[in-house]
Amino acid sequence: MLNATPLLKLYAKIRRAKLNRTNYAEQQEQELLKLVKISQNTEFGIEHKFNAIKSVSDFQNRxxxxxxxxxxxxxxKERFPKLNNITWPGVIPYFAVSSGTTSGTTKWIPYTHEMTSSNAKAGVDLLVHHVTQNPASRLMAGKSFVLGGSSELVERTPGVYSGDLSGIAVKTLPLWARARYFPPQKLALLKNWEEKIQILGRESLKQNIRSISGVPSWLxxxxxxxxxxxxxxxxxxxNIYPKLEMLVHGGVSFAPYHKKFLELLEGSRAELREVYPASEGFIAVGDRSYGDGLRMIIDHGIFFEFVPLEEIDKPSPTRHWVRDLELGVNYAVIITNCAGLWSYVLGDTVRFVDRDPPRLLVTGRISYYLSAFGEHVIDEELEDSVSYAAASISKQVVDYSVGPIFPSASSTLGGHLYVVEFAQAGVSTAEIESFAGALDKRLSERNEDYEAHRAGGYGLNPPKVILAKPGAFAAWMKSRGKLGGKHKVPRIINDTALLDSLRTFAEAYK
Known part of the structure; x- marks a missing residue:
């Protein structure tokens, strides 16, 4: 295969120069006004008087x-699946099918040809940052292995398809990328996850794999x-992929997996690189070391707003954008994209660590909020505390979920139930107790509301931890028809029935 890395390095030099002279606020306003102009004659554009919008402020007011x-x-709903000139010009050609991690509700996310270009630009930016930091790279001398879901698409009506985002990505791959993409379509179509990874594993050994990407738990x-x-x-x-240069991860917090991946990568020159994609658009990529924040992509047909999490349900929340965002604030992400979503509440939460350029850390989900008793624990605090507790007993967490235990009587206290699967077998009862104590301590340090509820045992019982044997979470996800690919283990489960299902399954799993 022709080594196209020199061409990538040439483009990277041009792209870096452009990024270095970009005014982020001006660029984002330009992106918004372009989207508004393109869509001013759609039903949505006419309804919201897009022809009168001249600024970000105008847009936010309308x-x-x-x-x-x-x-x-x-x-x-009324005109699905043929949405013609409703929120975006012309017919929407694709819908990315997305299931809510906690609720399980199916979402049909509009996906356009413009979104294909947007995602391609974001993906190339990832490569740009890699070769910039690795001048000796030969990344484009081999193939990129994407461990995703089934690429099978369903034709809902002539010319309109729906399916997994990875399937849409395969169908809309740019010509230059197709020869460098693994797996081929006939293998990507496989639905049975266990059969798929067996076949993909053997076939990948015949290829010159230079990068691999996927959700950490499935990797x-x-x-x-x-x-x-x-x-x-x-x-x-x-010893498996000797020429691997880059391992790309995203979709969930990497904190519980970081140590395990470092062990897997011992002796390898491959580096870890995080991405922040969503069905609604690509948001940010890692351009520095793990934990240093992801660099926002601000010139690819998406306009971003950020609402302080505590205001997200208010009638008139404060709507920040790159011009006036603040560091250290937990924001809900709002997207306006080139597929006809306007000021759309994505459901994710982020915190900025830099403004120039804007870099963020993903802190969780709006729905990933553990506060059945007023403790207000967010996903980021849980991830950090679980990682801390695991390190305290020299173990690594493969997966975990947590949810509230409600009191059985008014005179008793509630608490939190953790179901935890470690990479190591044979974790002792004493180690589990130590893990629970360290977890409780760390959460109290991170969250004042949690500490207040735990003080003296007046508001919350200590955390209860149930050990799930190795393989239990994968088996549970399989039993729910959610094994592999895009499916993610729910971290916070506020649905009592779902939490009981996991608890029963974990206790019975052999």
Whole structure:
């Protein structure tokens, strides 16, 4: 295969120069006004008087925040699947099918040809940052392995398709990328996850794999399978893919997985690189080391707003954008994109660590908010505390979920139930108790409301931890029809029935 890395490095030099002279606020306002102009004759544009919008302020005054359900009920449901000139010009050609991690509600996210270009630009930016930091890179001398869901698409009406985002990505791959993409379509179509990783694993060994990407939990399962396929690998990626340069992860917090991946990458020159994609658009990519924040992409057909989390349900919340965002504030992400979503509440929360350029850390989900008793614990605090507690007993967490335990009587206290799967087998009862104590301590340090509820045992019982044996979470997800690819283990489960289901399954799993 022709090594196209020199061409990538040439583009990277041009792209870096452009990024260095970009005024982020001006660029974002330009992106918004372009979207508004393109869509001014759609039903949505006419309804919101897009022809009178000349600034970000004008836009915010005319277009309120909306959640998916409001778009579905108000604009999509009646005419789905053929949405023609409703919120975006012309017919929407694709819908990315997205299931709510906690609720399980199916969402049909509009995806346009313009979104294909937007995602491609973001993906190339990821490569730009890699070759910038690795001048000797030969990344484009081989293939990129994407461990995603099934690429099968369903034709809902002539010319309109729906399916997994990874399937849409495969169908709309730019010509230059197709020869460098693995797996081929016939393998990407496989639905059975267990069969798929077995076949993909064997076939990938015949390829010059230079990068691999996926959700961390499923990558771990895949690499575990690869140690069986390559018996002499010793569980090290360098012995499986010796020319691997980049391992791309995203979709969930990486904190519980970081140490395990560092062990897998021992002896390898591959670096970890985080991305922040969503069905609604690509938001940010890692341009520095893990934990240093992800650099926002601000010139690819998406306009971003940020609402302080505590205001998200207020009638008139404060709507920040890159011009006036503040560091250290937990924001809900709002997206306006090139697929007809306008001031759309994405559901994620972020915190900025830099303004020039804007860099952020993903802190969780709006719905990932553990506060059944007023303790107001967010996803980021949980991830940090679980990682801290695992390190305190020299273990690594593979997966976990937590939810509230409600009191059985008015005279008793509630608390939190954690179901935790460690990478190591044979974790003792004493270690579990130590883990629970360290977790409780760390959460109290991170969250004043939690500390107040735990003080003296007046508001919350100590956390209860149930040990899930290795493989339990994957088996539970399989039992729910959510094994592999895009599916993610729910971190915070506020649904009592779902939490009981996991608890019962974990206790019975052998």
């Amino acid at each position: 277009v309120p925040l909306r959640r998916y359900e409001q778009f579905w009920e108000g604009y999509f 771990l399962i895949f690499f575990e399978k690869m140690t069986e396929i390559v018996p002499g690998s010793g569980g090290k990626i360098c």
